[in-house]
Amino acid sequence: MDRVTSAIILLVSAWALSGQDGKLTADAAKKLKNPIAFTKKSISQGRDTFSRNCVGCHGDNGKALIDAVADATDLTDPKAYRDGATDGEIFRSIRDGAGASMPSFKSQIDKDEDLWNLVNFIHSLWPPESQPPLQKE
Amino acid sequence: MSKKPSRRNFLRPVGAGAAAAAFLPQAKLSAAPAIPSITIPKDLPDSLSQSPKVGSFEGRGMTGAEIFAKLCKDEDLAALFCCPGNYTVINAIAAAGVPAYGGRSEGSMCAAADGFSRVTGEVTACSGTEGPGFTNMIMNIASANAARTPLLVLASNMELSGDDREKFIQTGYQQPTTTGMKKYGKRLIDPNRVWEYGSYAFRNLKTGIPGPVHLDFPAEVARARFTDAAKLTDYYTKDKYRTESRPQPTRKEVEQAMDMINKAERPMIVAGQGVFQRKAWDQLKIAAERNEFAVVTTGPTGGHFPDDHRLSAGVAHDATMSADLVVFIGQYSMPGRGEYHFSPDAKTIRVHPVAEDIGRNWPIELGIVGDEKGFLEILANEIPRKKRDAWVAELASARAKTEKRDLDHYELGLKHSAATNRIHPAVMAKEVHDFLYKGDIDPKQTVTGVGGWTTGIFAGRWMRANRPGQSVACAYQYGAIGPDMAMMIGASAAVQRGVGPQAPYKGAPSLVVTSDAGVAYSMFEFDTAAKYKIPLVVVVYNNNSWGMWPAAVGSARSMHMYLFQENLRYDKMAEGLGARGEYVQTPEELRAALKRSYQIAAKENISTLINVQALKDFTNGAAYAPGIALPWEPGVGSFAH
Numbered sequence: 001m002d003r004v005t006s007a008i009i010l011l012v013s014a015w016a017l018s019g020q021d022g023k024l025t026a027d028a029a030k031k032l033k034n035p036i037a038f039t040k041k042s043i044s045q046g047r048d049t050f051s052r053n054c055v056g057c058h059g060d061n062g063k064a065l066i067d068a069v070a071d072a073t074d075l076t077d078p079k080a081y082r083d084g085a086t087d088g089e090i091f092r093s094i095r096d097g098a099g100a101s102m103p104s105f106k107s108q109i110d111k112d113e114d115l116w117n118l119v120n121f122i123h124s125l126w127p128p129e130s131q132p133p134l135q136k137e
Numbered sequence: 138m139s140k141k142p143s144r145r146n147f148l149r150p151v152g153a154g155a156a157a158a159a160f161l162p163q164a165k166l167s168a169a170p171a172i173p174s175i176t177i178p179k180d181l182p183d184s185l186s187q188s189p190k191v192g193s194f195e196g197r198g199m200t201g202a203e204i205f206a207k208l209c210k211d212e213d214l215a216a217l218f219c220c221p222g223n224y225t226v227i228n229a230i231a232a233a234g235v236p237a238y239g240g241r242s243e244g245s246m247c248a249a250a251d252g253f254s255r256v257t258g259e260v261t262a263c264s265g266t267e268g269p270g271f272t273n274m275i276m277n278i279a280s281a282n283a284a285r286t287p288l289l290v291l292a293s294n295m296e297l298s299g300d301d302r303e304k305f306i307q308t309g310y311q312q313p314t315t316t317g318m319k320k321y322g323k324r325l326i327d328p329n330r331v332w333e334y335g336s337y338a339f340r341n342l343k344t345g346i347p348g349p350v351h352l353d354f355p356a357e358v359a360r361a362r363f364t365d366a367a368k369l370t371d372y373y374t375k376d377k378y379r380t381e382s383r384p385q386p387t388r389k390e391v392e393q394a395m396d397m398i399n400k401a402e403r404p405m406i407v408a409g410q411g412v413f414q415r416k417a418w419d420q421l422k423i424a425a426e427r428n429e430f431a432v433v434t435t436g437p438t439g440g441h442f443p444d445d446h447r448l449s450a451g452v453a454h455d456a457t458m459s460a461d462l463v464v465f466i467g468q469y470s471m472p473g474r475g476e477y478h479f480s481p482d483a484k485t486i487r488v489h490p491v492a493e494d495i496g497r498n499w500p501i502e503l504g505i506v507g508d509e510k511g512f513l514e515i516l517a518n519e520i521p522r523k524k525r526d527a528w529v530a531e532l533a534s535a536r537a538k539t540e541k542r543d544l545d546h547y548e549l550g551l552k553h554s555a556a557t558n559r560i561h562p563a564v565m566a567k568e569v570h571d572f573l574y575k576g577d578i579d580p581k582q583t584v585t586g587v588g589g590w591t592t593g594i595f596a597g598r599w600m601r602a603n604r605p606g607q608s609v610a611c612a613y614q615y616g617a618i619g620p621d622m623a624m625m626i627g628a629s630a631a632v633q634r635g636v637g638p639q640a641p642y643k644g645a646p647s648l649v650v651t652s653d654a655g656v657a658y659s660m661f662e663f664d665t666a667a668k669y670k671i672p673l674v675v676v677v678y679n680n681n682s683w684g685m686w687p688a689a690v691g692s693a694r695s696m697h698m699y700l701f702q703e704n705l706r707y708d709k710m711a712e713g714l715g716a717r718g719e720y721v722q723t724p725e726e727l728r729a730a731l732k733r734s735y736q737i738a739a740k741e742n743i744s745t746l747i748n749v750q751a752l753k754d755f756t757n758g759a760a761y762a763p764g765i766a767l768p769w770e771p772g773v774g775s776f777a778h
Contacts, residue, residue: 052458052478056767060475069767071688082691097758101687104762107545 023096024088032088036116037135038123046121049114053105062125071101076125090119175715181668189234198364201331202229202354208335209235211375212343214289215259215636218246218627222266223293225359230262238630240623240665243270247277247290248620248659249627254286255438256584256606256628257637258414260342262289268309271353275314276617278349282318283615284437285410285469287347289338290319294353297326311353320348328361333371336378344379346469346491347414383508384490390505391515394464394486397503398430399521401462401484403528405450407477407771410436411467411490411509416638418442418605420513421466427517429525431456431532433771435468435778437613440602440638444773445580451773452543452598453535454478464488467509470614471498472778477771488512539769543567543598546763553761554724559752561761562595562678564724569650569676570599572731582645584628586611587774588621589652590684591756594765596650597774605638610776611649618684619658622675625649626659626666629673646672646738653679656707656746660714663744667715672738674731675746677707682753704750711746719747 024032036042051060058064062075078085083098094115097104109115123131191210192203199207206229209217217237219227231237240246243265250263265271271292281288295308312322321341323334338350366372386394398404408421412434418441425432425448432442433450444451450460457478464486465471471494474481486503489495495504505512543563550563574580581604587596588611602608609628611621625647635643656677666673686699708718717737719730727749734745758764768774 051475052454052769053766055475071690097762097764099687099759100690100754100757101765103758103764103766105766107542107763108766 024092026084026089026092029088029092030084030086032086032091034087034091034116034119036113036120038120038132039135039137041137042117042120043124045114046117046119046124049109049118050121053108054118062122071099073102075122076127078126078130087116087119090122091115094118175667177668190232191234192229194364194366196364198362200225200229200359201325201328201361201363202226202359203233204331204363204369205335205354205359206230206233206235208332208339209233209262209289212260212339215257215261216250216253216627216630216634217262217264218250218253219243219262219264219291220246220266220270222270223264223291223354223359225356226291226293226354227264230264235262236630236634238665238669240626241661242659243273244275244277245620245623245626245659245662245665247274247288248280248623249630249662249665251277251281251284251286251288251620252586252609252611252624252627252629253631253636254281254288254627255284255609255624256639257631258287258416258606259631259637260287260289260339261627262291264291267293267295267307268311269307271309271311272314275318277620277623278315278351279318280613280615280617280620281349282320283470284613285347285414286349286437287342287414288349289342290315290322290349290351292351292353293359294324294355297355297357312351315349315351318349319351320346322351322353324353325355325358327370328358329368330370331358331361332369336371336373336375339375340379346411346494383511384506385511386488386505386507386515390503390507391512391519393503394488394505394512395516395520397462397484397486398428398464399523401430402525403456403460403531404428404430404462404464405457405460405479406430406432407463407465407468408432408434408442409466409468409509410438411469412513413438413441413467413605415467415508415510416605417467417510417513420510420517422446424513424516424520428520428523429529430464431460431528433457434602435771435775436470437610438602438606439600439608439610439773440605443603444601445603447529448532450532450535451601452539453532454539454769454772456532456535457769457771459531459535462486465499466512468778470778472770473498474500476778478769549762550755551724553755557752558722559755560678560722560724560727560749561755562591562680562751563763565592565676565678565727565749565751566596566599566650568724568727569596569648569731570601572728572735573648574601574603578735579642581607582642584608584625584632584639584642584645584647586621586625586628586647586649587651588612588624588649589618589655589678591680591765592650592652592655592678592684593776594768594774596678597768597776600650601773611651612776614777616776618652619655621649621651621655621659622673623659623662625673625675626662626671629666629671630669633669633671644739646674646735648674648676648735650676650678652684653677653681653701653705653707654683660707660710660746663711663714663716663746666744670742671744672742673744674734674738675711675744676731676749677746678749678751679705679707680751680753680755681705684756686753687756700753706748708746708748711744717743717745719745720750721747722750
């Protein structure tokens with residue numbers, strides 16, 4: 001099964017596990033796998049999406065040190081993620097929103113590929129021992 | 138004859154009818170005293186209609202305050218906003234003929250002066266009494282400093298002879314207090330130098346990068362008397378103590394800049410506050426249309442390039458990321474590279490009046506020391522004519538994409554509003570937008586201001602500035618929550634007087650969208666608006682909380698600090714202060730209230746507060762998508778830089 005096919009299957013199954021409003025359920029998110037490999041190219045593309053949409057609250061280093069913004073998560077510390085740190089859970093938090101202050105970016109980042117690249121970029125902010133192994137292009 | 142009024146006769150007009158009503162049987166049932174109406178005292182219009190009276194060296198001579206007031210008048214000080222205190226100085230400035238307004242708190246008056254200046258570019262002043270009145274202004278002095286407003290901050294400060302003795306009350310070390318939030322400041326310590334230091338003040342206010350100037354007046358200076366001008370140090374006219382000369386770029390630099398713009402495929406001008414301050418909007422438009430470069434405006438004031446122009450990138454978000462050349466002109470508050478959404482590969486030119494700031498925060502390919510207007514005049518006359526069809530099409534496409542996203546959010550908001558019988562902030566913002574720009578009103582007419590956190594972020598996206606000085610980002614750079622309403626009373630006063638770019642719209646109402654948290658800081662200024670017949674429509678997004686309440690989620694014993702009583706009636710409070718009140722819970726009610734309020738503001742100069750009842754939970758993106766995302770900078774709704 002090639003990567004594209006597996007991605008389609010995963011997304012279809014995720015859709016099947018979604019709630020009526022199209023949002024992923026917590027269980028569905030946990031089961032979701034990232035169809036895009038953790039590569040330098042993907043990280044770079046995710047960085048672009050991050051700089052467009054995320055730095056205001058999470059800062060350009062992901063540490064979320066700006067107190068004027070309510071309680072944004074320190075993205076460099078996966079243990080601090082309140083809604084889970086698996087690939088699917090991060091995907092869900094970005095796409096559907098999380099907690100009381102993380103907005104849904106569904107309309108700003110409308111391609112799943114961009115969301116997965118962003119997930120990979122967020123992994124690159126983690127301590128080296130927590131990051132997934134870097135894949136070749 | 139007893140005139141005990143009943144509820145019925147209280148509601149009747151005063152006069153014969155009222156007297157007759159006193160005979161009705163019901164009158165005997167109530168012993169409540171008549172409650173007098175809110176009225177404007179006769180002394181107020183009488184005072185305003187008096188002719189200016191300037192001091193003279195003849196007879197008893199001029200006081201230090203009168204000499205300073207003469208200088209303010211000679212310098213065309215546009216307006217003074219104050220609370221009583223610093224009496225000799227404010228009275229002298231008002232008597233000299235400078236438009237003066239007295240309000241309810243020094244902080245709000247400071248914000249009002251800032252607002253008047255933000256929509257005109259003119260120098261304005263605020264004043265308060267010694268220690269307490271002065272310190273009440275602090276937040277808004279800092280706000281004006283962050284916005285580079287040419288604001289003259291005045292305060293009395295007891296007596297020189299009482300310094301360091303805590304003599305009587307209210308002495309304070311004022312100048313150290315404003316360190317870091319002013320361009321220049323001085324405690325006047327020599328009466329003979331009052332004119333000289335006035336000229337220091339206006340030299341700083343009218344040249345270079347503007348910013349607040351703070352003068353504190355001890356009684357020995359304000360009340361000194363002069364019968365001989367020769368006793369005053371440096372008593373020159375303004376043409377001798379300051380210059381109108383501006384730095385001009387070299388020919389080589391301008392040619393280099395034009396060459397870079399011409400070679401770029403997707404050039405974008407960031408037209409900063411300096412373009413507005415220097416009133417260079419016509420030159421900017423001509424140059425943009427000659428060469429078809431894109432323009433995005435920044436700064437505390439919007440409209441020096443119209444948001445509705447085909448070359449505007451105000452809502453063309455993807456286009457800013459696509460620009461291959463960025464030209465900052467008059468960007469007074471410089472962002473860091475990551476704070477503006479430009480490609481890291483885009484080349485940068487910066488045109489700025491002072492060399493010291495060029496290269497700060499943002500690396501440059503070309504830095505040009507020059508006056509904004511001077512530079513744009515050359516571009517308007519000499520930049521090669523060029524058609525950039527692909528770039529113009531990309532701008533249109535990017536604009537459509539952003540607008541679709543905002544409409545998608547509005548649709549979500551409509552669903553949330555229908556489900557809760559409360560108004561979602563995206564719905565409030567879109568309704569205000571449609572009323573101001575899509576209805577019967579000239580879309581260039583109404584000056585708007587936006588403040589608050591949830592409120593500002595949602596409403597900022599939907600406000601437009603289609604001509605110079607049409608919009609104000611009340612929280613610009615300093616991020617103050619609260620000055621919004623007072624700031625817009627000042628802006629509205631400028632529109633009432635038709636000052637500068639407001640002249641074609643003289644007398645039109647203004648509108649501010651603010652929050653329940655924010656309005657509390659300046660709501661008493663409805664009294665000021667009523668006194669001076671300043672028509673302002675104040676839309677209050679009432680979500681029963683500080684917008685930052687999500688910060689308390691998951692934190693024990695914390696949430697109570699972020700919440701207010703629910704369903705507070707700000708509209709009733711406005712009525713109690715002589716304004717109108719409207720309370721709305723549905724989009725239809727809001728639409729009708731906007732129409733009524735605007736009409737009454739236009740016809741009768743009466744302000745209204747529209748209490749838009751919402752829920753705090755609309756902030757929660759997981760429950761009520763989309764939730765809050767910070768605005769795209771630079772562009773419409775920006776407030777950081």
